[in-house]
Amino acid sequence: MAKIGIVKVKLDREVNCYVISDASTKEAVVIDPGLPADKIAEQLNGVTVRWIVATHCHPGHVAGKDDLKDITGGQTAIHGADAKQFLRSADRYLLDGDELEFGEFKLTALHTPGHTPGSICYVVANHAFVGDTILAGGIGRQMPETDLRRQMMSIGTKLLKLPLTTALYPGHGPATSLERELAQNPIFRGAGAGAR
Numbered sequence: 204m205a206k207i208g209i210v211k212v213k214l215d216r217e218v219n220c221y222v223i224s225d226a227s228t229k230e231a232v233v234i235d236p237g238l239p240a241d242k243i244a245e246q247l248n249g250v251t252v253r254w255i256v257a258t259h260c261h262p263g264h265v266a267g268k269d270d271l272k273d274i275t276g277g278q279t280a281i282h283g284a285d286a287k288q289f290l291r292s293a294d295r296y297l298l299d300g301d302e303l304e305f306g307e308f309k310l311t312a313l314h315t316p317g318h319t320p321g322s323i324c325y326v327v328a329n330h331a332f333v334g335d336t337i338l339a340g341g342i343g344r345q346m347p348e349t350d351l352r353r354q355m356m357s358i359g360t361k362l363l364k365l366p367l368t369t370a371l372y373p374g375h376g377p378a379t380s381l382e383r384e385l386a387q388n389p390i391f392r393g394a395g396a397g398a399r
């Protein structure tokens with residue numbers, strides 16, 4: 204089994220960008236290309252960037268994508284609903300279940316609307332890159348276009364289908380796991396109270 208490398212790059216607005224690479228082929232994807240793009244490029248260490256993808260199109264998560272494309276030659280990808288909402292373009296518009304290959308790995312896009320209409324969580328092996336859909340101990344800051352009910356539904360129907368041991372890499376703050384969030388995140392306490 205090929206080995207996967209995950210490097211977190213802290214960007215402006217406290218956004219976490221992630222560089223995920225196949226350790227043997229040195230092919231990589233970049234998730235959430237905010238600014239400055241140079242800071243992401245410095246962390247690439249000789250990998251070939253195949254894909255530059257955003258979890259959603261709030262500026263902090265996507266503003267550096269074209270600069271990073273110029274530097275690396277990677278293809279950009281976002282969900283069409285966010286392209287429309289935020290007037291952004293990309294080389295490819297993703298749909299739920301789409302797979303992006305890098306080296307021996309495939310990054311699977313799960314459409315998880317709510318925080319924004321085109322929010323996506325990306326899954327590879329035992330790792331999920333969840334943007335602002337869920338953070339350690341909370342969720343991303345609600346914006347005018349956020350639909351909280353839809354976001355909770357996405358978490359319930361998409362993220363909770365993943366194995367409990369799945370590591371979660373949010374768009375802000377520390378990494379966590381599905382199991383830990385189920386135990387500590389207040390959003391799940393609300394669901395429990397409703398069931399009583």
Ligand SMILES: [Zn+2]
Pocket residue numbers: 259261318335343
């Ligand atoms: Zn956001």
Ligand SMILES: [Zn+2]
Pocket residue numbers: 218261263264335343374375
């Ligand atoms: Zn954010």
